[in-house]
Amino acid sequence: MTTYDIIGDIHGCAPELEGLLSTLGYEQTDGAYRRAGHQVIFVGDLIDRGDSQVEVVRIVRAMHEAGSAQVIMGNHEFNAISYATRNPADPDDFMRTHLGRKGGHNTHQHRHFLEQVTEDSPLHHEIIAWFRTLPLYLELGDLRIAHACWHPDSLAVLDSWVPPGTPVSDAFIIEANSVGTPAFNAVEVVLKGPEMELSEEQAWRDPEGSPRRSARIKWWDDSAITMRQIAMIPQSSLTPDDEPHPGLPDLPYEEADAYRYRDAVPVFFGHYWFNETPTVSAVNAVCVDYSAVRPGGSLVAYRWTGPGPLDDSGFIAFPSTSRDVDDHLAADLPT
Numbered sequence: 001m002t003t004y005d006i007i008g009d010i011h012g013c014a015p016e017l018e019g020l021l022s023t024l025g026y027e028q029t030d031g032a033y034r035r036a037g038h039q040v041i042f043v044g045d046l047i048d049r050g051d052s053q054v055e056v057v058r059i060v061r062a063m064h065e066a067g068s069a070q071v072i073m074g075n076h077e078f079n080a081i082s083y084a085t086r087n088p089a090d091p092d093d094f095m096r097t098h099l100g101r102k103g104g105h106n107t108h109q110h111r112h113f114l115e116q117v118t119e120d121s122p123l124h125h126e127i128i129a130w131f132r133t134l135p136l137y138l139e140l141g142d143l144r145i146a147h148a149c150w151h152p153d154s155l156a157v158l159d160s161w162v163p164p165g166t167p168v169s170d171a172f173i174i175e176a177n178s179v180g181t182p183a184f185n186a187v188e189v190v191l192k193g194p195e196m197e198l199s200e201e202q203a204w205r206d207p208e209g210s211p212r213r214s215a216r217i218k219w220w221d222d223s224a225i226t227m228r229q230i231a232m233i234p235q236s237s238l239t240p241d242d243e244p245h246p247g248l249p250d251l252p253y254e255e256a257d258a259y260r261y262r263d264a265v266p267v268f269f270g271h272y273w274f275n276e277t278p279t280v281s282a283v284n285a286v287c288v289d290y291s292a293v294r295p296g297g298s299l300v301a302y303r304w305t306g307p308g309p310l311d312d313s314g315f316i317a318f319p320s321t322s323r324d325v326d327d328h329l330a331a332d333l334p335t
Helices: 014-023 053-066 075-083 100-117 122-132 152-161 170-176 182-190 325-330
Strands: 003-007 027-029 032-034 038-042 069-071 090-094 195-197 214-216 267-269 285-287 299-304 315-318
Touching (some): 032 053, 053 069, 152 170
Parallel strands (some): 003 038, 038 069
Antiparallel strands (some): 003 299, 195 214
16 A cells, blocks of 8 residues: 655755655665655645756656655645746736736736746746646545645636646636636635635735735634634734734624535645644545745645544654654654
8 A cells, every 4th residue: 555745845945855855764776865655745836936946857757756655736736837837818918917006016026947948948838838747635545735735626627627637728728717707706715715705894805915805714613603713813913003903803704614624535735834733634634735935934744644533643844843753754764
């Protein structure tokens, strides 16, 4: 039986990736990291923000092609494809616009990747072509992988456009960037995570300083019922006027169950920039994104050895967190 090492969002942090792979017992052989009986699953968001994005793609792609890793698409890979796909309604622009204020924001968010690959270079086009081949999720029987949310209705929509084993087409990218279409809504849920709409009075600034009229929801938390419980707004957040955010009301959220995950099959995901000591998110859900690119963050993996209860001892981090991972791995590392 294969042991899966499920690795969270890397965001261009190659030294951390190599450190984590080494800690997990993988060694470079014939140009790729490998370990007998093990396979890595990358949950997406390989790029943007970090200093070594090309090297991250090289490492991950080599493992993927060698069969020692599987990789799914994150929202940053989807955005990169969209940024490089021409808009048929405006040949001077792209499906993730380059124009105007919004285009400026898109380019700023993507600038480190564009600088490191050299925009419109052969390398840029080669990487985008590879991103197109990545699946949008993985169903592996005893476990499931999605970048931001496992939601069967949304996955069915994605399957209708991108059958398993096929690359994403221009037609899908165009449809998935057209606000309000089923494909757009499905991508928003699976790759970006379901959100709660907020009133103007409830707006807040996200960690990057951008004002938000929505908040991500804890779709994995079966105990979250009220707006305050289910919304992901950090306690130290500010309002758009730079006042302390008062938090949302402790009132029932009518759509709390719309995306709730209650299946027994465990689901692993990234995307959410957790920053505390890694812990399982629910009895059936594990987030492996612990802000690798932020100061003090770690690149995190969860070692899945087969069906059974999810447990905090499954986490391995590089750099290590406050949990002592050395003892956890000591008996498992190759000699």
